Amino acid sequence: xxxxYRKERLDRGIKVRCDDVFALSSxxxxxxxxxxxxxxxxxxxxxxxxxxxxxxxxxxxxxITCAISLLALSWDLMASVGLISLGxxxxxxxxxxxxGYLNYAFKLSPILTIPLGTIGGALFSxxxxxxxxxLRGVYFAIVTLTLPLLLGRFIDTTKIxxxxxxISGLSPLPNLWFELYVAIFAMLVCLFGFRRLINQDYGxxxxxxxxxxxxxxxxxxxxxxxxxxxxxxxGLAGSFAGAFMTHYYQFVGIPAFAMDYSIVPLTAAVLGGxxxxxxxxxxAFILVPLSEALRGFGTxxxxxxxxxLIICVVGLPxxxxxxxxxxxxxxxxxxxxx
Amino acid sequence: xxxxxxxxxLVSSAVLALTAMGFSLTFGISGVANFAYGAFxxxxxxxxxxxxNYLKFPFVLAxxxxxxxVGGLGFVTYWSILLRVRGVVLSEVxxxxxxxxxxxxxxxxLGFVTYxxxxxxxxxxxxxIAGVPVDYQRLFIIGIALALVIFLYFFTHYTRIGLAFRGxxxxxxxxxxxxxxxxxxxxxxxxxGSAMASVAAIVILPLGIISINTGYEVLLIAxxxxxxxxxxxVPGILVASLILGYAQVITGTYLKPEWMAVVYLxxxxxxxxxxxxxxxxxxxxxxxxx
Amino acid sequence: MEDGSILEVENxxxxxxxxxxxxxxxxxxxxxxxxxVIGPNGSGKTTLVNLLTGFVKPDSGKVxxxxxxxxxxxxxxxxxxxxxxxxxxxxxxxxxxxxxxxxIPLYSPRVKKLRGGKYGNRDDVAIDLLEDVGFERDSxxxxxxxxxxPHGYLKRLELARCLALRPDLLILDELFSGMSMSEVAGTxxxxxxxxxxxxxxxxxxxxxxxxxxxxxxxxxxxxxxKVVDGSPRQVMDSDAVKAAYLGDEDEG
Numbered sequence: 001x002x003x004x005y006r007k008e009r010l011d012r013g014i015k016v017r018c019d020d021v022f023a024l025s026s027x028x029x030x031x032x033x034x035x036x037x038x039x040x041x042x043x044x045x046x047x048x049x050x051x052x053x054x055x056x057x058x059x060x061x062x063x064i065t066c067a068i069s070l071l072a073l074s075w076d077l078m079a080s081v082g083l084i085s086l087g088x089x090x091x092x093x094x095x096x097x098x099x100g101y102l103n104y105a106f107k108l109s110p111i112l113t114i115p116l117g118t119i120g121g122a123l124f125s126x127x128x129x130x131x132x133x134x135l136r137g138v139y140f141a142i143v144t145l146t147l148p149l150l151l152g153r154f155i156d157t158t159k160i161x162x163x164x165x166x167i168s169g170l171s172p173l174p175n176l177w178f179e180l181y182v183a184i185f186a187m188l189v190c191l192f193g194f195r196r197l198i199n200q201d202y203g204x205x206x207x208x209x210x211x212x213x214x215x216x217x218x219x220x221x222x223x224x225x226x227x228x229x230x231x232x233x234x235g236l237a238g239s240f241a242g243a244f245m246t247h248y249y250q251f252v253g254i255p256a257f258a259m260d261y262s263i264v265p266l267t268a269a270v271l272g273g274x275x276x277x278x279x280x281x282x283x284a285f286i287l288v289p290l291s292e293a294l295r296g297f298g299t300x301x302x303x304x305x306x307x308x309l310i311i312c313v314v315g316l317p318x319x320x321x322x323x324x325x326x327x328x329x330x331x332x333x334x335x336x337x338x
Numbered sequence: 339x340x341x342x343x344x345x346x347x348l349v350s351s352a353v354l355a356l357t358a359m360g361f362s363l364t365f366g367i368s369g370v371a372n373f374a375y376g377a378f379x380x381x382x383x384x385x386x387x388x389x390x391n392y393l394k395f396p397f398v399l400a401x402x403x404x405x406x407x408v409g410g411l412g413f414v415t416y417w418s419i420l421l422r423v424r425g426v427v428l429s430e431v432x433x434x435x436x437x438x439x440x441x442x443x444x445x446x447x448l449g450f451v452t453y454x455x456x457x458x459x460x461x462x463x464x465x466x467i468a469g470v471p472v473d474y475q476r477l478f479i480i481g482i483a484l485a486l487v488i489f490l491y492f493f494t495h496y497t498r499i500g501l502a503f504r505g506x507x508x509x510x511x512x513x514x515x516x517x518x519x520x521x522x523x524x525x526x527x528x529x530x531g532s533a534m535a536s537v538a539a540i541v542i543l544p545l546g547i548i549s550i551n552t553g554y555e556v557l558l559i560a561x562x563x564x565x566x567x568x569x570x571x572v573p574g575i576l577v578a579s580l581i582l583g584y585a586q587v588i589t590g591t592y593l594k595p596e597w598m599a600v601v602y603l604x605x606x607x608x609x610x611x612x613x614x615x616x617x618x619x620x621x622x623x624x625x626x627x628x
Numbered sequence: 629m630e631d632g633s634i635l636e637v638e639n640x641x642x643x644x645x646x647x648x649x650x651x652x653x654x655x656x657x658x659x660x661x662x663x664x665v666i667g668p669n670g671s672g673k674t675t676l677v678n679l680l681t682g683f684v685k686p687d688s689g690k691v692x693x694x695x696x697x698x699x700x701x702x703x704x705x706x707x708x709x710x711x712x713x714x715x716x717x718x719x720x721x722x723x724x725x726x727x728x729x730x731x732i733p734l735y736s737p738r739v740k741k742l743r744g745g746k747y748g749n750r751d752d753v754a755i756d757l758l759e760d761v762g763f764e765r766d767s768x769x770x771x772x773x774x775x776x777x778p779h780g781y782l783k784r785l786e787l788a789r790c791l792a793l794r795p796d797l798l799i800l801d802e803l804f805s806g807m808s809m810s811e812v813a814g815t816x817x818x819x820x821x822x823x824x825x826x827x828x829x830x831x832x833x834x835x836x837x838x839x840x841x842x843x844x845x846x847x848x849x850x851x852x853x854k855v856v857d858g859s860p861r862q863v864m865d866s867d868a869v870k871a872a873y874l875g876d877e878d879e880g
Contacts, residue, residue: 213722216732218713219707222704
């Protein structure tokens, strides 16, 4: 007769001891706890110095990865409130165009245009989304899907802001190091900032709105205000990505509202594990380099993203981050049953 | 000028209503926003084209097969993907959206991007109505749109499946307790919505070429009409189609056709700020459903 | 507490399509009173709760709470005035642990104001509240994820969520439904105690025996209209109630 097994998961002893902070007793345990955070951050910070080793191409790819990470983090923050965005390009485009215009029309330096574009872009997109926030369910997804596409056409037809040609010849950023470190720093700030925010009492309210908005309302909390604030904060991250990339490319055009900036961050966040923030970044760091490598396949890459999305949503809803965390903190063994 | 605006406004409205109806039907019944709608529309176009040109099917047979296949695809989509993530809005939205984008971009990669892809019109020729020349195909679109509305009315009010649809739409729990199969109904609603995308594609596409970007456009139109009229309301869809249809023709006549995007944007922003659930929407903000 | 009414409901009416869910219902609630609301299924009890708490706008009529008409106000504003309610279907914040569920009402401006602007440690307050509704303090239960709690605990979590608001009026929508006998027996004294401490309570309930034991006054709804309103004794003896309950329902 065939043996039957079941999988059993156990926390590693070190994890059990580390859960209470006072029990930290050796460097090994400190290392165990700090490693998952310190190691990736250290690698990221060293990466820009390795231009000679990895080459300019991958240095540049890192900047794009950071931008996509920011958009994915922004997506994840909204998803934590139960708002599903299908149009991260809205934030990206709003930030990008505002920054580009400020630089083109008023000759402001990037030091000013990027912060102004970030805040202005977030305000503009939040303002556009205000009415939808009163509704529940899929409305937010539907409207975010439409807005960036229509805004792109709007610019194309009205020929404002450079119309179809876009605005080129914008001020460059000082140098590659500056580009890399600003992008990495912004991403890390958002990653750790959002993770902290969501675990604070404020963040609990946001998660409560996702789980049961009525119960939050009957807790004397104005959920509308919280949704608006969450969208604004998420908008800041997304618009910063747009503002920054505008000066990085020294160009802004209708592609800023393109579907790519919506679907790639979405895929990254879903692949990495929604609600974890770290997952969004991991997802972006898998997808962007991969799609750089698959550049030759053209639009097949998008098909590939779609396939990942469907597979993840149906078969792997917890995402990579949870899987990695489980592997790190627990070991599995097979036990005979019955 | 004014006469042609009136006649062509009606044509545009019929096109919009026809385009939006399937999306709204599925949403109204099962609460699933089928973001693969535009992809199913384009898929239908290419399928008819392929059946006609490769397999040399007769036109009518090609149409019937296509509507059947695409409707079946909607059913399979529900059964194989949506059923597993039912109730999780996040997953439903992402899954249908990804499916749609995947299908469209696959076509693009396969090279379906040239101008050779057109569908034949049903009847060639035109008539002059009130001094305005209109071809038969456009009249046909108005006819089909009307026929579909009437069909839907009778279907949902007088047939068993139709009544089940309405039951599920109004109160899923009660409907289940009365022996209506919620999953089957959901799958059928997606099948019917997809089949309607297919019908819309077959009658509308002969007016132009089949292009990938039309797929995104169609989704955009369906959604825009839904937002303006109210997503699950049939009268809402009709009124919104009339408003947007005439707005489209008026801007096309007196401004430039490209300004349509501006009109859509303005209509959406306006409706959202006045009545976010749409003109005829009963979308609930609060009420507790017990 | 001192006399005077805390809530005056005047001729409230609500239609859903062609069906009247509530027809010209009027009643008042004295400070410190415990009013029971009973009626067969579909008699409009939950709609009444929704009308009082802003989740449904009445078509006509007034809901005067502490001298102010609150009919049709946003739910969060109603709650901020001190009306807390439970939901018939206990839907907690599933992904949060039990005590974290209470952080949300504790975070509200109302509680902030009542606590004199001092934040303090909300976690401690939350654990205390859970103990008040019968969660075992020194167990793992308060720290468990809400989705893993049994139904009886979820119902009491609902109660705790209301108490976190420090309400002046508590509305319980079928709190006991789905609770076991022992859970009901454990919860009943909690409600009684809250009431004797001066909290005004409206209790919509199907468990008549328990309700009649603690209610000061009972109101009966049938087909959206008020049938009887009187002391538990009067209501029990009333023919209209027997007709409403025995006529088309055998519940209770």
